[in-house]
Amino acid sequence: MAQVNLEGIIKVYPNGHQAVETTNFNIQDGEFVVLVGPSGCGKSTLLRMIAGLEDITEGTLKIGNRVVNDVDPADRDIAMVFQNYALYPHMTVRKNIGYGLKNRGMPAAEIDAKVQDAAKMLNLTEYLDRKPAQLSGGQRQRVAMGRAVVRDPALFLFDEPLSNLDAKLRNQMRIEIKALQRRLGTTAVYVTHDQVEAMTMADRIIVLSEGRIEQIGTPSEIYHNPASIFVASFMGAPPMNLIEAQADQGQVRINGYDGLMPAPKSVIGPVTLGIRPEDIELDSRGSVPFRVDILEELGAHRLLHGAVGGQPFTVMVGKDHSARIGETHITLKPDALRLFDVETGKVL
Amino acid sequence: MKRAGFDNIWLPVALLLPQLMIIAIFFYWPAAWALQSSFFLQDPFGFGSTFVGADNYTSLLGNNQYKRIAWFTIVFSVLVTFFSLAIALLLAVKADKVIRGAKTYRTLLMWVYAIAPPVAGFLGILFFDQSTGPMTKFFQSFGWDFKLGVDYNATATAMVIAAVWKQIPVNFIFFLSGLQSIPRSVREAAMIDNRSATGRFWQVTFPLLAPTAFFLLIINITYALFDTFGIIDALMKGEPGNNPMTLVYKVYLDGFRGNDLGGSSAQSVVLMVLVLVLTVFQFRLVERRIHYT
Ligand SMILES: Nc1ncnc2c1ncn2[C@@H]1O[C@H](COP(=O)(O)OP(=O)(O)OP(=O)(O)O)[C@@H](O)[C@H]1O
Ligand SMILES: [Mg+2]
Numbered sequence: 330m331a332q333v334n335l336e337g338i339i340k341v342y343p344n345g346h347q348a349v350e351t352t353n354f355n356i357q358d359g360e361f362v363v364l365v366g367p368s369g370c371g372k373s374t375l376l377r378m379i380a381g382l383e384d385i386t387e388g389t390l391k392i393g394n395r396v397v398n399d400v401d402p403a404d405r406d407i408a409m410v411f412q413n414y415a416l417y418p419h420m421t422v423r424k425n426i427g428y429g430l431k432n433r434g435m436p437a438a439e440i441d442a443k444v445q446d447a448a449k450m451l452n453l454t455e456y457l458d459r460k461p462a463q464l465s466g467g468q469r470q471r472v473a474m475g476r477a478v479v480r481d482p483a484l485f486l487f488d489e490p491l492s493n494l495d496a497k498l499r500n501q502m503r504i505e506i507k508a509l510q511r512r513l514g515t516t517a518v519y520v521t522h523d524q525v526e527a528m529t530m531a532d533r534i535i536v537l538s539e540g541r542i543e544q545i546g547t548p549s550e551i552y553h554n555p556a557s558i559f560v561a562s563f564m565g566a567p568p569m570n571l572i573e574a575q576a577d578q579g580q581v582r583i584n585g586y587d588g589l590m591p592a593p594k595s596v597i598g599p600v601t602l603g604i605r606p607e608d609i610e611l612d613s614r615g616s617v618p619f620r621v622d623i624l625e626e627l628g629a630h631r632l633l634h635g636a637v638g639g640q641p642f643t644v645m646v647g648k649d650h651s652a653r654i655g656e657t658h659i660t661l662k663p664d665a666l667r668l669f670d671v672e673t674g675k676v677l
Numbered sequence: 678m679k680r681a682g683f684d685n686i687w688l689p690v691a692l693l694l695p696q697l698m699i700i701a702i703f704f705y706w707p708a709a710w711a712l713q714s715s716f717f718l719q720d721p722f723g724f725g726s727t728f729v730g731a732d733n734y735t736s737l738l739g740n741n742q743y744k745r746i747a748w749f750t751i752v753f754s755v756l757v758t759f760f761s762l763a764i765a766l767l768l769a770v771k772a773d774k775v776i777r778g779a780k781t782y783r784t785l786l787m788w789v790y791a792i793a794p795p796v797a798g799f800l801g802i803l804f805f806d807q808s809t810g811p812m813t814k815f816f817q818s819f820g821w822d823f824k825l826g827v828d829y830n831a832t833a834t835a836m837v838i839a840a841v842w843k844q845i846p847v848n849f850i851f852f853l854s855g856l857q858s859i860p861r862s863v864r865e866a867a868m869i870d871n872r873s874a875t876g877r878f879w880q881v882t883f884p885l886l887a888p889t890a891f892f893l894l895i896i897n898i899t900y901a902l903f904d905t906f907g908i909i910d911a912l913m914k915g916e917p918g919n920n921p922m923t924l925v926y927k928v929y930l931d932g933f934r935g936n937d938l939g940g941s942s943a944q945s946v947v948l949m950v951l952v953l954v955l956t957v958f959q960f961r962l963v964e965r966r967i968h969y970t
Binding site for chain 1: 860862863865866867868869870871872873876880881884885887
């Protein structure tokens with residue numbers, strides 16, 4: 330168990346590509362932190378620098394108050410789970426899980442006991458003498474997990490460990506990994522581009538974009554108070570509605586529609602107005618006219634895609650709501666409105 | 678899977694016929710001919726032959742010179758196989774660290790492979806030239822009066838070095854592509870599990886390279902036994918004298934220089950049996966070879 334500190338971390342690859350810009354953050358002991366962002370934003374690079382698989386160009390990395398910039402991966406007291414599991418194909422499950430312990434000079438009997446424990450915890454006992462090729466994807470994933478937990482490291486690192494599994498297994502493993510991490514109390518850094526994984530697993534989420542941190546916060550903060558248009562549109566499915574509007578001293582007017590609404594901030598000029606689809610109510614006496622073009626049935630709720638003032642807009646309603654294609658009215662919950670700077674994309 | 682079939686049996690036969698004929702004419706017919714003539718004693722002037730039964734074989738077994746050559750062949754093959762595999766593996770591991778995909782180095786090293794064996798032998802002569810050869814100078818600096826083609830050990834050393842040098846590129850290419858096909862994440866997982874680079878190599882990298890290594894082992898033994906003919910011929914400059922030679926070279930020497938077709942045929946039958954054993958061994962290995970992934 331350990332805390333992790335990144336101070337001014339920069340990564341420039343040998344080909345000159347700057348994958349990570351100056352990055353600072355601290356991870357508390359026992360915390361589950363998820364790095365999320367679109368493909369190529371530098372998530373893996375950041376994680377691999379923490380693992381020691383990639384050199385740190387600049388900055389200081391501390392794991393458990395020890396500077397580890399120049400420490401071998403094997404000596405950082407970390408365990409990593411890879412996207413393609415990275416099991417040793419020529420070793421049995423037992424050897425795969427025990428390999429890291431063996432190289433740390435643990436007596437054979439003790440290794441055996443630990444491997445048995447880990448296997449039991451992950452329902453792998455009956456597969457211990459198989460080779461990875463004789464396992465299903467889900468079982469391989471468990472072996473990779475076993476290899477990580479058996480070492481009882483200070484820090485778990487995960488690089489998209491679930492992205493090769495089918496949707497059902499992914500949901501199941503997501504819950505298991507989270508429960509396991511809770512139980513062991515081990516600090517974890519988890520990389521994903523799946524915002525559902527980020528929301529459900531994280532104590533704190535770090536949203537990355539093009540090598541920069543866009544926002545750090547709890548899932549609820551990230552979801553309800555996005556720091557920028559990027560975060561607002563990346564997190565949440567469907568994403569936050571973002572429409573052009575004019576703000577004027579405590580009031581805001583959506584372009585293409587004349588009605589005024591109370592604004593959360595007193596600013597003047599063009600802004601981007603954001604509101605989550607579930608913070609909108611269908612209301613025949615509502616003030617804002619909304620034209621429904623497409624109705625998407627999702628079982629528990631429905632998505633109504635259409636336009637407000639000529640700008641694309643989505644509303645989410647419960648399954649009991651009767652919704653029809655055509656003209657209707659909506660009400661926007663005033664405290665759910667967010668305003669963003671048109672130029673910088675930052676929240677106002 | 679859908680199977681494509683022929684309606685007419687003669688079409689596939691006609692398509693296979695050229696290949697079958699080539700195999701028959703150039704492989705089975707000479708082999709059968711060698712087997713037959715190994716039981717006869719040929720008249721040196723080619724006027725006739727007498728059936729002598731297994732005499733050609735028994736006289737081989739009693740022949741001390743043949744035993745000495747067989748022994749040299751074994752030592753030569755072991756040395757050539759070992760050094761060409763070991764050096765190539767070392768180079769491949771070093772190259773793998775640097776290139777990861779770059780093709781120039783591979784192409785450069787592959788050039789040596791494109792050199793025909795007699796040319797390799799000729800280059801060997803230049804290297805081991807009595808007055809100007811750099812290798813000769815190298816050995817002389819250790820106080821060894823290196824005389825290619827005169828001194829048995831000197832010629833043997835030159836043969837091994839030339840044969841190894843010629844075979845390294847092939848092994849290198851196979852080892853390198855074997856190394857590069859090991860997933861990066863598997864090596865990285867090993868870096869986290871094991872701090873010793875040597876340990877990682879022998880416990881993770883090498884076992885994953887084992888199928889390649891098995892395959893190359895057979896290829897290299899075959900090479901050392903048979904394909905080194907050109908190098909050996911060039912290095913002894915056509916003067917057998919006191920020089921070392923392999924069994925294959927002796928077949929040629931007795932058959933074409935010594936006109937002892939019967940004895941030479943018996944020797945080639947022995948070699949055929951050897952190839953047969955090697956082939957069976959290889960098939961067994963290929964069958965048992967573990968297919969990972
Ligand atoms: N070895 C390398 N040399 C040069 N550039 C690299 C190297 N590895 C990654 N990059 C670049 O650095 C950037 C970040 O890569 P990284 O692998 O961290 O992305 P990621 O966020 O993990 O993406 P994904 O979700 O697709 O895995 C990318 O633009 C990538 O092309
Ligand atoms: Mg990645």
